[in-house]
Amino acid sequence: MSDFDTNLPSIRQVQNFIKDKHEIELKLVTGDLLAGKIFWQDKHCISILDHYDKQTIVWRHGIVYLKPKS
Amino acid sequence: MSDFDTNLPSIRQVQNFIKDKHEIELKLVTGDLLAGKIFWQDKHCISILDHYDKQTIVWRHGIVYLKPKS
Amino acid sequence: MSDFDTNLPSIRQVQNFIKDKHEIELKLVTGDLLAGKIFWQDKHCISILDHYDKQTIVWRHGIVYLKPKS
Amino acid sequence: MSDFDTNLPSIRQVQNFIKDKHEIELKLVTGDLLAGKIFWQDKHCISILDHYDKQTIVWRHGIVYLKPKS
Amino acid sequence: MSDFDTNLPSIRQVQNFIKDKHEIELKLVTGDLLAGKIFWQDKHCISILDHYDKQTIVWRHGIVYLKPKS
């Protein structure tokens, strides 16, 4: 199983949020919260677009959890 | 031994909590506590459902400990 | 040397604490202290039983040090 | 996929910021913010030049997110 | 180069401190300072004996730096 296996639920779930342009929230190891839509993901990072379509590239090791907004 | 070896007690124990829909509590590296039932697990993440069935995808590296509620 | 090599002193020492039901204390990356007896260990986690025999599954990456109580 | 795969969006995106001398901001695990232009990147680090062309070599594990300035 | 290569200066230096029973100080990721003599080291941990010969097993990932006392 490579590190970026698209069969894994955690990778597939993020892929669905990208497709559905679902609003999500990331809790970071610094305690910060980051809201937006997921732009892309790869083995190291997840990229978020905020409401102004500004991109933030977040390293996976800096993410504690991801919460989809209802 | 792959990273996600279902023979490992830590993986098997989580699998049992999923099957029994056992209430658990996660202590995160930020100090936060997250309560709920485990929805699924994979090599990178554990997904929790809260009392409103809202999903939170938690990265394993962000988890310090897991405590089953009595 | 695999990651969970029972010849390593750190793995063997924990194995002895399990066998002797030795009281120990874990210092966690959040600064928390967790006291109890070690129930089991595997490549990812160490499980602790507190005084009420309640289990806490601690991820190794969340442990800073382990101290046996005299 | 090696750890430093230039086909990955996260590596390629940083490469573009280097080429375009784009101003960026790094959020670090200590909570610090570091602003400047990216000088170079490799498997372990990203080097930033501040407004005085002073270099800071940042370890990837110390970076939470990277934000391009508009 | 395996993870625990005794040719590496960092491993050899700790080996010397063990041999010479040199007093050292460990700075931990929690900010704590731990003083004592190094008892043993392996791939995952470094064990310290304090002034009462009490052992503390410290995970390498929990250590920021090691300082020999003069």
Place this chain on the structure above:
Amino acid sequence: MSDFDTNLPSIRQVQNFIKDKHEIELKLVTGDLLAGKIFWQDKHCISILDHYDKQTIVWRHGIVYLKPKS
């Protein structure tokens, strides 16, 4: 590419600082700043000598960034 590849800019740059006995500053994950000259580096650690030629062995995972002093 091994973990300690002397062709990498981040490894080579530290090698140059050692050769030139360049004063540098390390920012640690605890928020501490450590100043001095780099004594040696290996796959796991970077050793610093302070103004009294006292050695501090810093684990790479404990370093956020390195800044050369002008």
